[in-house]
Amino acid sequence: MAAHESTPEGTQQTGVQFRVDPVVLELGQRFADAGFELSLVGGPVRDLFLGRTSPDLDFTTDATPDQTLAAVRGWADAHWDIGREFGTIGLRRGAHQIEITTYRAEAYDPESRKPVVAFGKDLVDDLERRDFSMNAMALRLPELELVDPFGGVRDLHAGILRTPGAPELSFSDDPLRMMRAARFASQLGVDVAPEVREAMTAMADRIDIISAERIRDELVKLVNGAAPRTGIDLLVETGLGDRVLPEVPALRLEADEHHRHKDVYQHSLKVLEQAAALETDADGPVPGPDFVLRFAALMHDVGKPATRRFEPGGAVSFRHHDVVGAKIVKKRMKALRFDNDTIKAVARLVELHMRFYGYGDAGWTDSAVRRYVTDAGPLLERLHRLTRSDVTTRNQRKADRLSFAYDDLEQRIAELAEREEMAAIRPDLDGQQIMALLGIRPGPVVGRAYRFLLEERMEHGPLGEEEASRRLAAWWAEQPEASHAVDERENVKDSRNGEGE
Structure with a gap:
């Protein structure tokens, strides 16, 4: 899915025309026919302006999770509701991974890692609660109307990362967004707005309520970004680095x-x-x-x-x-x-x-x-x-x-x-050959003999079986276990002779 300059599907006030995958329009029409709103939202919309293809499709709707399931039943190839308590239904249609989330308002309890979720009914209110303005844009479906109340297109063109509302409120709602700011600086090469940087610095200790797994995932994305140095530097300068790394x-x-x-x-x-x-x-x-x-x-x-x-x-x-x-x-x-x-x-x-x-x-x-x-x-x-x-x-x-x-x-x-x-690289003799040559059973001594031959292989290169056997025999003659092995073989021989008498 990408942004183009000439397609019939949808022309907006930005002057940009959008061409989206047919699956997006199909899904939008199903929700419209059922009497619900549906919008493509977040990263996939941002990526339209960047000329990039999003691997996943994220939607938001005024339908409840149960109503969403009813709308996609018979259309989705598969669905799952692991995020249902947060209003999210996941599904697959062909090669597309899709998530549909009910409009919501959410905030973190200051002492909790889990969000408190309340469903909403308004698209703009939902967008205001998203992490950054460039991710707070939506395409209403099926008409492809761009909804950009917080200047996401402007910030994309300027290469600046801002929050839809006050950054202090955004980071209080979800402190992981501070890590995301550093990740986007790495991935997209954008600058972080001064007020966002100041809030990250003042609120760095809030990251402590976020689980290690979520921090890890953001860190991996940051390190794998196009400009990882920029992202790491931002973590360190704001004090987040002192908390997470x-x-x-x-x-x-x-x-x-x-x-x-x-x-x-x-x-x-x-x-x-x-x-x-x-x-x-x-x-x-x-x-x-x-x-x-x-x-x-x-x-x-x-x-x-x-x-x-x-x-x-x-x-x-x-x-x-x-x-x-x-x-x-x-x-x-x-x-x-x-x-x-x-x-x-x-x-x-x-x-x-x-x-x-x-x-x-x-x-x-x-x-x-x-x-x-x-x-x-x-x-x-x-x-x-x-x-x-x-x-x-x-x-x-x-x-x-x-x-x-x-x-x-x-x-x-x-x-x-x-x-x-x-x-x-392996020794010239394997474990079975070592045991046969030395007349010993599996155990620690076999490991020692193997390591000896590996050392010889490292030091002198390939020796061949004959030379390796000779060196192994010489090594074995100096080991204290050698005499015990001889005694054991004699005992076995004597017992067999006794059985034949």
């Missing part, structure tokens, strides 16, 4: 008197920008937007405040900030209710982001390259991009040296991968 504003370390370390906060924002720029298209190894890469870029140095030390002579160090940072990231992401796989991936990238440094000076053995690849596992392509993004120095000679060094490392990885199938 305190590790990021904590990166604004006081500069030491000799200015011998860079601004870690601004550096982290730059790394985020550069990492996003290195994402690939859908056919590449890291299709963008990639939340794992971007969030790891933002959080990669969060261990620095806890590890900062002033050394003799005025130097500043952050020893082991990568390991400390990985632990901090895990804790924060668990608090925000991220899934375990996403937590592990981001934390692992943070833990590994310093591994490359020193490669250009000291050089790595093939063994070290293998370990780098194996430790990164499926995150290797993201780690490549994170490591490259972490170079923000203004010293061009230093930047070039690091870039050339990483080019060399990637070339060596490619060469080793071609020879050794590094994507799936």
Whole structure:
């Protein structure tokens, strides 16, 4: 669905003519025939002016949820009423996901996370309670009359984010709207109106009543936006960052008197920008937007405040900030209710982001390259991009040296991968072969033997079964369990001999 300059369906006072999907007009006619109002509302209307296609369709109506169900029965392919208590009925028609919500007035109890809902009968009143003016526009159906009482078109053209009414009232009704302001700044590249920014700053503590899951979802959309740096900066400047992601504003370390370390906060924002720029298209190894890469870029140095030390002579160090940072990231992401796989991936990238440094000076053995690849596992392509993004120095000679060094490392990885199938490095013997050769049963010793062979594989490359067996035998001869295994085999042999007598 998109806005066009020449279509017969509907011309409004803005001079813009609208062409909408036939399913929108069909639904509007059904409600009109049933005696109810129906309007396309919110993001889908905003996107008409932006020339974008909305994946979902949102409608508002004066019909109650029961009346809505009656109107769509026989027309919708499927429907669900999980949001019924809030006046929302969901349905599917062909490829379209549709939500229809009864006009409503809602407000948050100051101490509650759940909205108190009252249904209304007026479209303009409903629009006034929406988050931002650019989302408080509607198209009445089926006639396609634009309803824009709060200047949404004006604000879209100006690239400014305002609330339909006083921002203090809007954010009191739903504090998550403050997070949405930062998200829209990231997604749409709009500026936040001064009065909106002031209200966000004054009311930042109101975000505390919002569930971690809702905050997480907004944060993901913000980080995946076209300008994530802008959104994060807005969170930090208004104090919301201190409530929802305190590790990021904590990166604004006081500069030491000799200015011998860079601004870690601004550096982290730059790394985020550069990492996003290195994402690939859908056919590449890291299709963008990639939340794992971007969030790891933002959080990669969060261990620095806890590890900062002033050394003799005025130097500043952050020893082991990568390991400390990985632990901090895990804790924060668990608090925000991220899934375990996403937590592990981001934390692992943070833990590994310093591994490359020193490669250009000291050089790595093939063994070290293998370990780098194996430790990164499926995150290797993201780690490549994170490591490259972490170079923000203004010293061009230093930047070039690091870039050339990483080019060399990637070339060596490619060469080793071609020879050794590094994507799936395994010992030359599997668990069954280990147990057969050593005459042992499943247990911890098998794991130790497996790790020994993996270490040999890393250090020396592919050995082949014969050489791996020889080294395993030599290792086994030095293990205390070896004599017990011999005794056990002798006992088994004796018992079998006794059975045959």
